[in-house]
Amino acid sequence: MRGLFRPYSSSDSLRSDRSAGDRLRHRRKVRKSIQENIVDLFAEESIIGKNRDKIIKVPIRGVKEYRFIYGENTPGVGQGDGNARPGQVVGKTQEEGQGVDKAGDQPGVDYYETDVTLDELIEIMFEDLELPDMERKTLREIPAERISKREGYRRVGIRVRLDKKRTVKRKIRRELSAKRMTEGAGEEWDEKKRFPFHQDDLTYRHLVEGIRPESNAVVICIMDTSGSMDTMKKYLARSFFFLLYQFVSTKYRNVEIVFIAHHTEGREVTEEEFFHKGDSGGTFISSGYHKALEVIKDRYDPILWNVYAFHCSDGDNFESDNPAALKAAKELCEAGNLFGYGEIKPLGSRYYESSMLNIFRRIEEKNFQAMLIERKEDIWSSFKAFLAKDKTAEPA
Amino acid sequence: MADYDTNDLEYWDAKICEKAEEFGLSCYPQEFEICDHFQMLGYMAYSGMPSHYPHWSLGKAYEKLKTFYDYGVSGLPYEMVINVDPARAYLMRDNSLALQILTIAHVYGHNDFFKNNFTFKSTRAEFVLATFKVHADRVRSYIEDPSVGLEKVEAVLDAAHALSFSCRRNSAIRKLSRKEQEEQILEAAKAPVDIFGRIHKRPQYVEPDLHKVPLQPEEDILLFIRDYNPRLSEWEKDLLTIAHEEAQYFIPQVETKIMNEGWASYWHREILNSLGLPEHLHLEFLVRHSQVVRPFPRGLNPYHLGLRIWDKLYLQYGGTPRTPEEESLIARMEAEDDYTKPHDIAEFSSADEKLFAVRMADRDVSFLRQHLTEFMMRALDMFQYEPLGEDLVVTKVSDRASWREVKETLLKNIGMGSTPVITIEDADHGGNRILFCKHAHDGRDLQLEYAEKTLAYLFKLWGHEVVLQTTFGNKHVSFMYGDRGFSTKSVK
Numbered sequence: 001m002r003g004l005f006r007p008y009s010s011s012d013s014l015r016s017d018r019s020a021g022d023r024l025r026h027r028r029k030v031r032k033s034i035q036e037n038i039v040d041l042f043a044e045e046s047i048i049g050k051n052r053d054k055i056i057k058v059p060i061r062g063v064k065e066y067r068f069i070y071g072e073n074t075p076g077v078g079q080g081d082g083n084a085r086p087g088q089v090v091g092k093t094q095e096e097g098q099g100v101d102k103a104g105d106q107p108g109v110d111y112y113e114t115d116v117t118l119d120e121l122i123e124i125m126f127e128d129l130e131l132p133d134m135e136r137k138t139l140r141e142i143p144a145e146r147i148s149k150r151e152g153y154r155r156v157g158i159r160v161r162l163d164k165k166r167t168v169k170r171k172i173r174r175e176l177s178a179k180r181m182t183e184g185a186g187e188e189w190d191e192k193k194r195f196p197f198h199q200d201d202l203t204y205r206h207l208v209e210g211i212r213p214e215s216n217a218v219v220i221c222i223m224d225t226s227g228s229m230d231t232m233k234k235y236l237a238r239s240f241f242f243l244l245y246q247f248v249s250t251k252y253r254n255v256e257i258v259f260i261a262h263h264t265e266g267r268e269v270t271e272e273e274f275f276h277k278g279d280s281g282g283t284f285i286s287s288g289y290h291k292a293l294e295v296i297k298d299r300y301d302p303i304l305w306n307v308y309a310f311h312c313s314d315g316d317n318f319e320s321d322n323p324a325a326l327k328a329a330k331e332l333c334e335a336g337n338l339f340g341y342g343e344i345k346p347l348g349s350r351y352y353e354s355s356m357l358n359i360f361r362r363i364e365e366k367n368f369q370a371m372l373i374e375r376k377e378d379i380w381s382s383f384k385a386f387l388a389k390d391k392t393a394e395p396a
Numbered sequence: 397m398a399d400y401d402t403n404d405l406e407y408w409d410a411k412i413c414e415k416a417e418e419f420g421l422s423c424y425p426q427e428f429e430i431c432d433h434f435q436m437l438g439y440m441a442y443s444g445m446p447s448h449y450p451h452w453s454l455g456k457a458y459e460k461l462k463t464f465y466d467y468g469v470s471g472l473p474y475e476m477v478i479n480v481d482p483a484r485a486y487l488m489r490d491n492s493l494a495l496q497i498l499t500i501a502h503v504y505g506h507n508d509f510f511k512n513n514f515t516f517k518s519t520r521a522e523f524v525l526a527t528f529k530v531h532a533d534r535v536r537s538y539i540e541d542p543s544v545g546l547e548k549v550e551a552v553l554d555a556a557h558a559l560s561f562s563c564r565r566n567s568a569i570r571k572l573s574r575k576e577q578e579e580q581i582l583e584a585a586k587a588p589v590d591i592f593g594r595i596h597k598r599p600q601y602v603e604p605d606l607h608k609v610p611l612q613p614e615e616d617i618l619l620f621i622r623d624y625n626p627r628l629s630e631w632e633k634d635l636l637t638i639a640h641e642e643a644q645y646f647i648p649q650v651e652t653k654i655m656n657e658g659w660a661s662y663w664h665r666e667i668l669n670s671l672g673l674p675e676h677l678h679l680e681f682l683v684r685h686s687q688v689v690r691p692f693p694r695g696l697n698p699y700h701l702g703l704r705i706w707d708k709l710y711l712q713y714g715g716t717p718r719t720p721e722e723e724s725l726i727a728r729m730e731a732e733d734d735y736t737k738p739h740d741i742a743e744f745s746s747a748d749e750k751l752f753a754v755r756m757a758d759r760d761v762s763f764l765r766q767h768l769t770e771f772m773m774r775a776l777d778m779f780q781y782e783p784l785g786e787d788l789v790v791t792k793v794s795d796r797a798s799w800r801e802v803k804e805t806l807l808k809n810i811g812m813g814s815t816p817v818i819t820i821e822d823a824d825h826g827g828n829r830i831l832f833c834k835h836a837h838d839g840r841d842l843q844l845e846y847a848e849k850t851l852a853y854l855f856k857l858w859g860h861e862v863v864l865q866t867t868f869g870n871k872h873v874s875f876m877y878g879d880r881g882f883s884t885k886s887v888k
Contacts, residue, residue, distance in 0.1 A: 001413040001417055001425075001426075002406075002410060002413055003426040003427065003428050003500065004425070004426065004427045004428065004482075005405055005409070005427075005430070006427065006428065006429045006430065007402045007430055008430035008489050010432070018450075019438055019441055019455055021450055021455070022450050022452050022454045022455030022456075022458070023458055023459060025452035025455060025550070026453070026455035026456040026459060027455075029452060029456075064846075064849075065453055065554075065557060065558070066558050066845075066846050066849035066850045066853065067558045067559065067815075067846065067850055068562060068815065068818055068835075068842060068846065068847060068850050069814075069815070069816070069842070069843045069846050070814065070840040070841065070842065071840070071841045071843040071844065072783055073840075073841060074809075075780050075781065075791070076780070076781055076782075076788075076805070076809055077696065077780055077781075077802055077805050077806040078694045078695055078696060078778070078779055079691050079692065079693075079694070079695065079696055079697075079700075079777060079779075080777035080778070080779055080793075081693055081777065082777045083777070084778075084779040084790055084793050085790065085793065086791055086792065086793060087790060088789065088790040089790075090779075090781050090788050090789070091694060091781070092786055092787060092788065
């Protein structure tokens with residue numbers, strides 16, 4: 001009895017590429033599954049306004065291989081270190097299956113994480129969304145940044161741009177031709193003799209300067225932070241703002257984001273405060289709009305900036321404030337590309353709470369959109385409806 | 397880079413083979429292929445088969461393995477060996493020489509097990525590679541067929557994979573033909589022999605329904621659908637057969653994981669200890685060996701559990717203790733009243749003979765049922781855990797009162813025990829071609845989401861409504877899947 005050994009051959013490693021097709025089809029399924037769960041995903045992490053290269057962990061719930069298996073209430077057997085006692089906690093149930101270490105040996109539980117950059121995620125998100133290409137007004141494109149581009153090579157230049165490889169190549173070429181010349185003349189070529197670099201060998205990279213036109217946009221998130229806005233409502237609002245910000249970011253190079261919280265008084269806040277701090281008290285919607293107008297006036301001149309403003313509220317405004325709110329809303333429409341109002345009313349509550357939707361119906365501006373968000377599933381459809389109103393997208 | 401070349405491997409392989417034969421292992425011819433981690437990942441995803449039909453789930457397996465490997469969650473195995481004749485094993489190129497020697501010896505252990513254990517008899521190792529290749533070719537031909545195509549093929553395979561392990565578990569029990577089943581039923585319908593027949597009222601003869609399909613509850617779901625759904629086209633039937641046969645190939649491995657890994661670990665240890673390895677190789681072997689067979693805290697390492705039981709069997713059947721630990725183990729077993737001489741000890745001339753007999757005639761469940769004793773359970777500190785809210789909590793330990801329950805739970809969860817038993821009872825339920833199935837409930841409920849989706853696949857393959865009767869949350873219920881989707885109904 002003897003074993004037969006097949007030595008390693010690296011060409012065989014190409015064979016592992018037989019999985020390429022299967023991997024591709026699996027990836028497509030994963031992508032589809034991410035697309036379906038996208039609303040859940042962005043609600044979980046603070047990713048608004050984050051760098052688009054940021055890598056986020058996306059739990060993949062998607063591509064399960066179903067078969068009959070036993071449920072989670074099935075007891076199991078493990079091995080202790082000699083001190084197992086009843087009542088000891090030995091792990092977590094797989095409900096939300098965070099544990100990677102367990103996922104491997106539990107065939108039934110397909111739950112693992114994949115790393116996706118925010119950029120990819122957004123690409124996936126907008127993949128199925130057919131939107132009119134938002135036109136940027138030439139006026140709003142401003143020269144933003146001076147950039148340097150490589151363009152060809154020069155004999156002269158500064159030291160840092162010396163292209164060593166090309167320089168050496170030139171030297172070798174010169175050396176070879178010198179050798180051939182010498183030998184052609186019937187003389188002996190001395191290999192040992194030093195053959196130095198010459199001024200002519202030096203090659204420098206050449207740079208040209210250019211100007212990149214920049215398009216700017218600002219997303220103004222206005223949210224009612226009065227006492228009546230609970231966590232669920234904020235969560236819905238947040239999802240919407242996230243979508244808006246990400247969408248605008250795909251269209252403009254330079255996007256800024258402003259958070260304005262208001263109850264009876266509007267103020268500019270950080271993202272953290274915006275989503276996590278609750279205020280109490282009543283609501284003057286107009287206060288938020290006035291603050292937004294003020295910010296636009298101070299920092300984001302509509303001539304240079306594309307302004308996208310969106311307001312989320314539960315519509316529980318003081319009656320006396322309604323006319324002022326209406327007026328300010330019209331002004332915001334004037335100033336921006338798009339202004340939207342989303343009324344967040346978790347399912348059922350709209351029957352007993354007051355609403356701004358009726359009042360805003362009086363706004364005739366074409367770039368205004370008011371919508372009702374009752375649950376998570378509404379966000380995507382409202383978002384699509386909102387963008388359809390973009391002022392710049394209208395035929396000239 | 398590697399501290400060996402092929403000559404070294406051949407040199408040690410010759411020595412290992414010599415020892416293996418001396419110890420009495422009986423192996424298929426063995427082939428080794430040295431591969432890098434890409435190739436290893438590829439082989440793992442495709443269950444070691446050089447040729448396998450394409451399916452996205454294999455791409456998923458590959459990605460998962462690769463992600464785990466890239467992030468260091470899990471390493472790659474040192475080797476992989478598949479049950480074919482001649483046996484094929486893949487060795488990682490990056491292993492050190494000591495590790496290669498260990499894995500070569502380990503591979504011969506598996507090889508012997510594949511060749512001799514009864515569960516593997518039905519896999520017909522000499523044809524496996526060819527069968528997988530033919531399957532792959534056929535699936536590819538359907539994919540290339542313009543009237544079928546990739547999407548339809550994958551959809552049928554998705555459904556077939558979902559049900560491929562819902563099949564007969566014990567291939568050693570012969571499946572009866574329809575004729576034999578009829579005879580059995582007619583036999584059963586006869587009145588039992590009654591010696592007081594003359595004074596008893598004559599029992600009424602109920603004629604058994606011989607037209608019922610299936611006659612007796614049927615476990616091979618895919619094959620049943622293949623044979624009894626007339627609307628399936630030939631290629632669909634073929635895909636069901638392929639999926640079924642592939643599952644049949646894997647079941648013996650699922651059923652003998654603990655024995656098999658324990659057996660290979662037992663023999664690699666014995667072989668390497670007898671090789672007279674140079675000191676530096678021997679030290680590394682000791683380290684690697686204890687890494688492989690160490691207990692996983694809170695889990696179950698089949699290498700560890702299997703090896704411990706084989707060691708215990710060896711001692712029980714009169715094997716000479718090989719280490720001071722084994723001597724003290726005997727002492728402890730005697731003290732714990734667990735060291736009764738086995739009743740069949742006289743039948744075996746040596747401990748090894750018993751080991752070889754067990755490796756031939758047992759599977760994990762029978763192996764553990766017979767040889768995992770109270771003392772062993774306690775020595776291994778085995779416990780039972782159950783979910784309590786978000787946590788898994790130890791509910792029973794192997795003390796005198798509850799070790800049996802812990803053991804029963806373990807036996808339920810190993811091998812095919814972790815796959816629910818589903819049988820087809822009636823293919824024409826209520827005269828409506830409804831497929832009526834039963835889940836043999838043993839205290840464990842089905843996972844609802846998985847049951848729903850799997851029933852959807854069953855519905856797709858059967859083409860008519862499907863009903864599954866089970867117990868869920870202490871209630872008898874029927875899960876149904878039909879044109880209008882999933883529904884449940886409680887049953888009286």
